[in-house]
Amino acid sequence: MGSAVPASKIxxxxxxASEIAEIAHPVIAPxxxxxxxLGIEIEPVAVCAMASTFRYVRPIADGRDEFGGLEAAFDLFxxxxxxxxxxxxxxxxxxxxxxxxxxxxxxxxxxxAPMYAIHPETDPATGSRVxxxxxxxxxxxxxxxxxxxxADRSLSYRExxxxxxxSWGYAAPVPSLRAIIAPSRFSFARRAARSLGLxxxxxxxxxxxxxxLSDWLATRPSRGxxxxxxxxxxxxSCGDSSYGRTRLVDALDTYGGANAHDATRxxxxxxxxxxxxxxxxxxxALTAIxxxxxxxxxxxxxxxxxxxxx
Numbered sequence: 075m076g077s078a079v080p081a082s083k084i085x086x087x088x089x090x091a092s093e094i095a096e097i098a099h100p101v102i103a104p105x106x107x108x109x110x111x112l113g114i115e116i117e118p119v120a121v122c123a124m125a126s127t128f129r130y131v132r133p134i135a136d137g138r139d140e141f142g143g144l145e146a147a148f149d150l151f152x153x154x155x156x157x158x159x160x161x162x163x164x165x166x167x168x169x170x171x172x173x174x175x176x177x178x179x180x181x182x183x184x185x186x187a188p189m190y191a192i193h194p195e196t197d198p199a200t201g202s203r204v205x206x207x208x209x210x211x212x213x214x215x216x217x218x219x220x221x222x223x224x225a226d227r228s229l230s231y232r233e234x235x236x237x238x239x240x241s242w243g244y245a246a247p248v249p250s251l252r253a254i255i256a257p258s259r260f261s262f263a264r265r266a267a268r269s270l271g272l273x274x275x276x277x278x279x280x281x282x283x284x285x286x287l288s289d290w291l292a293t294r295p296s297r298g299x300x301x302x303x304x305x306x307x308x309x310x311s312c313g314d315s316s317y318g319r320t321r322l323v324d325a326l327d328t329y330g331g332a333n334a335h336d337a338t339r340x341x342x343x344x345x346x347x348x349x350x351x352x353x354x355x356x357x358x359a360l361t362a363i364x365x366x367x368x369x370x371x372x373x374x375x376x377x378x379x380x381x382x383x384x
Contacts, residue, residue: 341370
């Protein structure tokens with residue numbers, strides 16, 4: 075349900091990291107700022123479905139983040155009925171110039187919404203550095219506020235641009251007029267139901283879906299390669315030992331409706347346990363994950379769409 079708090083009463087600075095800390099998935103941090111800016115109270119599981127967070131870690135690291143990059147932000151904003159302005163470059167200076175220009179432009183139009191970006195963040199529990207979704211807001215002459223699941227702080231432009239990234243970019247939401255003038259009527263339910271169906275189909279058939287992991291296992295990776303995969307999976311799980319599978323079951327229960335077959339639900343519950351076993355050191359669990367998720371995904375080959383959002 076939407077919040078009745080007028081958007082004009084909420085500032086990004088009033089939504090602190092302490093409100094985000096207990097929510098496991100990193101996409102919630104930028105989403106909470108973007109929607110909170112409009113006076114809309116988020117539904118975390120719905121946001122996870124809308125931002126295409128149910129996915130697989132690439133077997134071979136290639137320098138990209140494991141959360142879908144700016145495409146995930148586009149999915150989230152498109153599902154919300156927003157437009158999305160994106161910018162990408164290999165040059166941090168160009169990125170900062172464009173982001174500040176975009177912020178100034180949207181500030182003149184109405185009020186600048188936080189932007190979605192990717193930035194290396196430090197897990198306070200392990201000390202590991204992981205590329206995570208962040209929100210960029212409150213630009214001033216020398217600094218910008220950067221909010222992630224792990225930290226909420228201002229960084230100077232020099233500090234921000236010192237990160238070692240091969241690609242810089244942002245996704246700036248352009249909220250719908252309806253979301254601006256009637257935030258209390260914003261509904262996540264049908265939007266999340268549609269996104270959940272698309273996410274499951276992507277897991278089943280996309281190049282970066284289950285086949286990516288299955289094909290890699292078919293090459294019989296060494297124990298060292300499997301250990302490296304486990305290390306990266308643990309890092310991007312951000313403390314969720316089921317790697318989002320219990321959250322996926324929650325999404326099925328909440329938004330799946332008639333599409334949420336018992337076999338689908340039970341399959342992903344079993345996968346959650348297998349993910350925990352794999353992260354605890356059981357290499358054989360990885361092969362079992364592929365088999366169990368393949369069977370679960372076969373149960374949702376047809377996804378009946380919800381009624382059009384009114």
